[in-house]
Amino acid sequence: MENSGKPRLIVEHMSKNFGIVKAVQDVSLELYAGEVRGLIGENGSGKSTLSAMICGSLKPDEGTMTFDGKAFRPKSIIDARNKGIAILLQERGTIDGMSVAENMFIGMEDDFKGRFGVNRDKMHKKAKEILHQIGADHIHPADLVNAYKFEDRKLVEVGRALYTDPEILIVDETTSALSLQGREYIYNIIRDFKKKNKSVVFIGHDLDEIMHVCDRATVLKDGKYVATISGEEMNPAKMRGLMIGRENLGHYYRTDFQPDYNEKEVVLRAEHLNYKSVIRDVSLELHKQEILGVCGLSDSGMHDLAKALFGAYKLDSGTVTIMNGQKAITSTTQAVREKIAYLPKDRDSESLFMHTSIKDNISVTCFDQKKIGPLINKRHMKRVAGQQAESLNIRCSSINQLAAELSGGNKQKVVVGKWMANQADILIMDCPTRGIDVGVKAAIYDLICQMKAAGKSIIMLSEEMAEVIGMADRLLVIKDGAVQGEFLRDKTLTEHMLVEKII
Amino acid sequence: MKKKADIRQFISTAVPYIGLVLLIIISIATGGKSFMAAKNLRNIMTQSSILMVVAVGTAFVMAHGDMDFANGGTMGLAMVVTLALCKGIPSWAVFPMCLAVGTFIGVAIGFLVTRLRVVAFIVGMCIMRLSSAILYTTTNKKTWLAPAGVVKLNKPWFYLMVCLGMVIAGIVFFEFTKIGQYNKLIGVNRNAASLSGINVNKYLVYSFAASGLCAGVAAFMTTVRTGGLSSSTGNYEVDTLIALTIGGMPLTGGSKASIRAAVIGALALTVLNNILVLWGVNADFVNVVKGMVFLTLVLISSRQNAGQVTG
Structure with missing residues (x-):
């Protein structure tokens, strides 16, 4: 590696237990200046616990940290931030009912003391400046944060993290919640850090992303350090192997590269669907035994399309017809009766009965x-x-x-x-592997293949292009609520070809 | 093998039973002869049976998380329509009439809540006010008596049989049909229920209809008991709410909702009322005690709200 000189942050023999669960066991690592370090592992491997200890939100049971030659023992997230280490979290971290600027400078209002309490003009000016720096000029400091969608709120948090001008930035699975465009903002910030010879710790599930963003990757498994890899070694297969503890995982996505479905038998037909301004004149056909991939940005309207196909919306115009019996789908109750299944993107609030x-x-x-x-x-x-x-x-x-x-x-x-208990024949799967670790992800892909083999038809919507390319027989690209392009399964299909249509 | 979840489930189910048994033991110990007197026990049975029938219906509405403040008002309206509007109604028609009016009001509430999106307890409040106003004006100048054939039914076995029948029917509909089960799931997560293919609006209407029907039955029982219309008919809203909560019904509805809560709660609340009166506690203070018990239970139940749907 080109990393020269002394490490900036040294983490030594860190351990953390929650009751009998050993979340992190004796983990050590060194972070160099100008380095973007990936931190990967399955759910429960300890990566979030480790980063929480570095950013001050958890106290380690054992172990020490040294930051720029001095012992580093942060008392809280704010303390760590003041000392130069800031974190971007996966969950939503903004507070409704407060303005963008107030959210950005929460806990630091003293910096903007005016004669009568907080000097808002000063605060808004500074917020504007920071938002400009990260290329988010479309966010206005005086607006309520509620007025913005999830992605923009995330950028407000980015602004908050950058205000203290940290030396080390921890990005904890932030990007999995963002669309392509939102991710691009984060990548820019990471590049900027690297340019200034600062360091970034990047935690994520998406191994392709890790490969592109990081210089090196540290793998954790069951709370223990496994390896740190770089260069050629940093390929998804190797990383996956280390994370699971087996080198040879066999296949991950489908292994055949031919579209393979019954072209003559259409099972579901949607004609000229329109819904508010979210879905615009979408028509599509799903064939028997087909995996129809649909990809686009998170605000492209594809998630609404999934719901519309399931009969959950009162459409402005257009029909969804189940070909077996020529029945129009107008309600979820009817969709379920006709053996259609819907797996929503937001599992917890739209599909599960949690305390049940x-x-x-x-x-x-x-x-x-x-x-x-x-x-x-x-x-x-x-x-x-x-x-x-x-x-x-x-x-x-x-x-x-x-x-x-x-x-x-x-x-x-x-x-x-x-x-499956309802013997569904048509499955509408919206982001079926969102927030799921690699081991179970493989199981879900396997399951999709099995369902296909069993004669079921699947519509798979995803923001992760790699998985759609890897699984789908046929692929639709959605942008601004309309179908922008169609691709057939092919070995030469790349994410790049899709991105052109998506943006 | 007993799992953690099973044990937790067992404890939360057992608490109301233990409470009821303790209450009865205390009542026997302190109330002695006057508590165990045949007349007093008969009183408890009559009072609790009407409350229980109302609570069984209310359980369907509370299962999906709505407060039902319409039950007392529905009872009052059912009696007004039956005794005052249909003056001289034959004895045999009083029961079906009460049922029909109760169910009709329930369905109407269901449509107001699902189609016009009015909050259920607001509708309940309106019906409660409406009913008491109508009752007041109708009973102001005139007394309305029930047909003699109806009053003849005023025997302990009548209350026992009706109550038993309604509880059994309640359990069957709550536990073994989609009406109860779907309403519980709607109480857990309305969104997920709808996206799992449950016709949410339809089952909400069913729950209000069930509550109205039970209020109709209770209206008939009250007619038998009082022999006519009085301005204080109804007034069951708060008592059913307290009774169900004592019985272990979560205020937010969901998987822990049960008919058991109506049965245990109605019994416990009636016994509590009774023993407080026997102790010579001032009637106003009885209400204070009920209020305190309710508040305590709400605090406890808002802290633990987990369980199963299909038992």
Whole structure:
């Protein structure tokens, strides 16, 4: 590596336990000036715990940190930020009802003391300056933060992190919540840090992204340090292998490169769908045994399209027809009756009954199965839930465990189980692997292939182009609510070709 | 094998039972002969049976997380329509009439809530006011008596049978049909329920209809008991709410909602009322005690709100 000189931040023998869970065990690493370091591992591997200790939000049980030659023991996030280490979090960190500028300088209002309390003009001027620096001129400091969408709020947080001019920036899975454009802002900031010979710790799930953004990557597994890799070694296959602890994972996406579906048999047809200004004259056909990929930016309207196909919207015009029986889909109830499944992007709030058992979550689609006269058959429902939990290999103590207690991947399996229990033939999967770690991701891809082989048809919507290219037979690109292009499965298809249509 | 979740589930189910048993033991110990007197026990049964029937219906509405303040008003209106508007109605028609009016009001509330998007408890408040105003004007100058055939039913077995029948029917509809089960799921996550194919509006209307129907039955029981119309008919809104909460019904609805809550709660609240009166506690102070019990339970239940739907 070209990293010369002494490391800026040295982390030595750090450990952190939560009760009996050993979240981080004896991890050491050195971060050099001008370095962008990836931190990767499956869910629960300890990467967020480690970064939380570095940025001051958690106290380590053991271990020491040295920052620029001095012992570094931050008392809080604010203390760490004042000492030069700032963090960007995955979750939403802005407060509704406050202005953009107030959110940016929260806890630092003293810097803007005027004669009567806070000097707003001064505050707004500074906020404007910082937002300009990161290329977010479209955000106005005096506006309420609620007025902005998720992505822009994230940029407000970026502004907050940059205000103290940190030497080290920790980016904790921030980009997985952002669209392509939002990510580009973050990448620019990272490049800028590198140029100024400052350092970045970048935590993420998307290995292609890690490969592009980072100089080196440190792999954690079960709270322990595994390896730090760089250069040629930093390829997704190698990283994945280290994360899971097996070198040879076999296939990840589909291994064939031919579109493979029944062209003659259309199972679902959407004609001239219009909804507000979000969906504009979209028509599409889904064939039997087809994986139809749909990709676009998060605000392209594709998530609304998914809901519209499932009958969740009252459309302005257009029809969704199920070809088997020529029935128009006008409500979710009817969609489910016609064996359509919908796996939303926002699992927790749109698909799961959180403080409710896994059993009830899965069997929600089974109330009409094997009825005893007019009464529901609870024994049957319990059996179905048990079968699904077993065949999908959901990691739980029992099917009476609450869905809220499961990890992201297992939650998604519960959602899949719910639709399999209804023997769905058409599955609309919106971002099926969002926030899911690599091991379970592979299982989900596997499952999609199995469903295809079993004769089911799948619409897979995703913001991750790699997975759509890797899985889909046919691919639609959505921009501004309209279909911009269509591609067939092909070995030569690259993300670049899609990006041109997306932006 | 007992899992953590199962044990937690067991404890939260057992608490209301333990409370009821303790209350009864205390009542027997301190109330002694006057508590155990046949007349007093009969009183408890009559009072709790009407409250229980109302609470069984209310449980369907609370399952999806709405407050039902319409039950007392619905009772009052059902009685006004049956006794005053249909003056001289034959005895046999009183019961179906009460049922029909109650159910009709329930369905109407359902449509107001689902189609016109009025908040359920606001609708309830309006019905409560409307009912008390109408009751006041109708009973102001005239007494309305129930047909003699109806009054003849005023026997302990009548209350027992009706109450038992309604509780059993309530359990069947709540636990073994989609009406109860879907309303519980809607209470957990309305969005997810809708995106899982549940016709949310339809099942909300069913729940209000169930509540109206039970209020209709309770109106009939009250007619039998009082023999006519009085200005204080109804007034069950707060008592049902307290009773259900004592029985373990979460105010936000969801997976822990049950008919059991109506049964245990109605019994416990009636016994509590009764023993306080036997102790010679001032009637106003009885309300203070009920208020305190309610507040305590709300505090406890807002801290633990987890469980299962299909039991």
